[in-house]
Amino acid sequence: MATRGSNRSRLLWISLLVTSLFIITLDLRGVSLLSSLRSGTQSVLAPVERLANNLFSPVGDFFSEVSNLGRSKAKIEKLEEENQELKSQVIFNENTLAQLESLKGVLDLAGKARYKTVSARVISKGATGTFSETIVLDIGSDSGVRRDMTVIAAGGLVGVVKSTTASSSIVLLMNDPSFRIGVRVAGKQDMGILLGQGDKSYSLQMLSATSAISVGDVLLARGSSGDKPFVPGVPVGRISYVENTVGQLTKEGRVNGFVDLNSLSVVSVVLSAVAGDPGDALVPQAPRPAPTVTVFVTPSPTPKE
């Protein structure tokens, strides 16, 4: 009996495995039903994510309600309530100020390059533990966002729009392992490919062995045909390490991105690059050293006796 039972479950397992392999094959062959299932899920999830973001963003609002439970004295309750309200107001203000600051930065960047952009709030990150680096934005095709549009933040490149629904869009971040972008070194014409590695630093492969790259060089997006998926000139990162191995066909290196992808709150989607390639106009300015005050002391002559 036990053998028959285990045979039956093995048969069930094998048939379900074959079914999943069949589904994978269908997906890899581009059956649209499966991709529309995912975008349908996104349409359902977007309002829930927006709600969750509103709840979690000003954390003080949430905890202020909990902290007042079980208090007996009315006065303490009132004062604590006021205190919590003020605290959440401060947190809310700080949150809004930070968002305003990022919005100002990204609009400055877009203005310099004369990109036509639409700004968006990050309402969710991609599913954790699935080895894909994504964020969800609160705007979609209703605001003109389409697949393969460049997404930027105040520092530079963030990623590219992967899919959209009417009111939300999913952005593939530039640190995703499947992310690739053609880059050029600012001030030179050397080109290379930047690869996402899943963490904060990126891998750089130059296209030529004679490329003269050095630590500190700034990389800009090379741009794609029709500006999709990448508009030209967006700052991508700064070279932090150059590999000097004898016999290498091309030069390789490591790059630090300009944008902290873990703390994104406001980003902009580039709808079009009005003025074409901005060249090196968007290269971030190196911080100016603070002027040093030098004081010259002249010894006063000692009085003669």
Place this chain on the structure above:
Amino acid sequence: MEINRLPKVLLIFLSLFLLQEALISQINFLVAGFSLYLAFFMAWIIQDQRNSAVVTGFIAGLILDLSPTLEAPFGLWTLVLTSMSYLLASNVRAALDAELSPLVMLSVAVIASSFALILFLLFGAILGQEVGSASYVIRSISGNALWSALLSPLYIPLAMKLYKVTLTARQR
């Protein structure tokens, strides 16, 4: 699996998926991320019978494949979770005592979810997916294991209670 258990199982895993996608994803975990869905799934499967475990694995995998932020092909999580459920229900469960202690469930949830992530990466690599740097993979898997262990007092009792709710009177 008895057919009247199916809607309850489906509802539980759909709710969990929603929770994972809308809430857990908002949290910035200190080291990598935490997949509540995976950890809960492992704690559930270890209690289940072989046949129903395989069907539950298939359903849970299909639900996880719906995640719009996934880069992997549709069906990859179905393949991984169906395989994991068979492995857990037929090989691991048989080696354990009839009465599962919380410590055993914690160990199973942590080890099995890490193993599921490795399987997901391996199958993904075979299908041509990019894997990322070694440090990224190690950080992601160890981070998930850490949070699965730390947050086990929250999801293991929940998995035990909800599993009992789905059982029919005869199965109890």
